[in-house]
């Protein structure tokens with residue numbers, strides 16, 4: 001069998017923080033943020049943690065399907081901002097929805113996480129599993145240095161995902177997963193202090209730090225080159241790129257020699273939601289009727305970010 005996306009859902013925390021709000025306690029401006037990133041606002045989770053947002057997505061997916069939680073074979077969550085190192089967010093969600101027959105684990109691939117997770121789920125279905133949830137969820141707001149205006153203004157919280165079910169018809173036609181660990185320090189976050197009673201190594205700043213220029217060039221060079229190789233002469237209806245930066249997406253569209261209309265963007269409303277960005281976009285496009293399940297539209301999902309990790313999936317919906 002092959003995996004088929006049979007439902008999508010998203011959850012954004014209630015609190016909206018506009019660029020203007022940020023200027024109240026950070027030396028930045030709406031003009032700078034909008035012109036350099038395209039971002040106008042972002043959702044920031046208050047008391048909710050990553051597992052709570054992923055649970056809301058799982059609940060919505062179960063409601064949209066006619067399945068019972070015990071019918072699920074797997075729950076996979078892509079996140080770089082888990083509540084704990086143990087238990088996984090996936091296990092927390094598995095317990096919260098009562099999917100006690102499902103295996104559950106997290107995928108850590110930063111902004112490429114959802115693509116890695118969906119490719120992983122597809123491989124489980126091709127090896128015999130019947131159905132499961134694949135969710136991207138992030139609360140990067142708890143990892144940020146809120147004094148650092150160059151990174152704090154870029155990110156937002158949220159979660160979204162899909163129900164993937166076994167089908168005789170192939171839908172996820174092709175996958176490419178890549179990494180470059182030599183550039184691991186280009187985006188770091190959540191360092192866990194490396195000490196014990198036998199040695200106290202120096203403290204390391206656990207806040208998110210990004211080599212913006214380095215990631216920018218990675219996106220324009222490595223990611224675009226891989227995307228061109230991946231597509232070959234396929235005709236693609238829509239490219240769902242990780243929603244990190246408007247100018248990056250416009251440059252990638254130009255390098256791909258494709259019209260910008262094929263590169264939908266919602267980052268103006270959510271900021272960079274890391275592993276959640278692609279599934280949030282997918283769910284919004286389906287809700288808007290721009291994409292429709294079971295109509296054979298060809299979409300490419302492209303995640304890219306910390307690791308460095310990146311990946312492409314060619315899906316016929």
Ligand SMILES: O=C(O)C1CCN(c2ccc(-c3cc(CO)ccc3Cl)cn2)CC1
Pocket residue numbers: 036037111154187211212213215216219244245248272274304305306
């Ligand atoms: O000065 C400027 O214009 C700055 C220049 C630096 N910028 C960047 C640089 C990199 C990213 C980014 C981040 C991730 C991590 O999810 C993934 C993919 C990308 Cl392309 C986002 N913004 C902001 C505007």
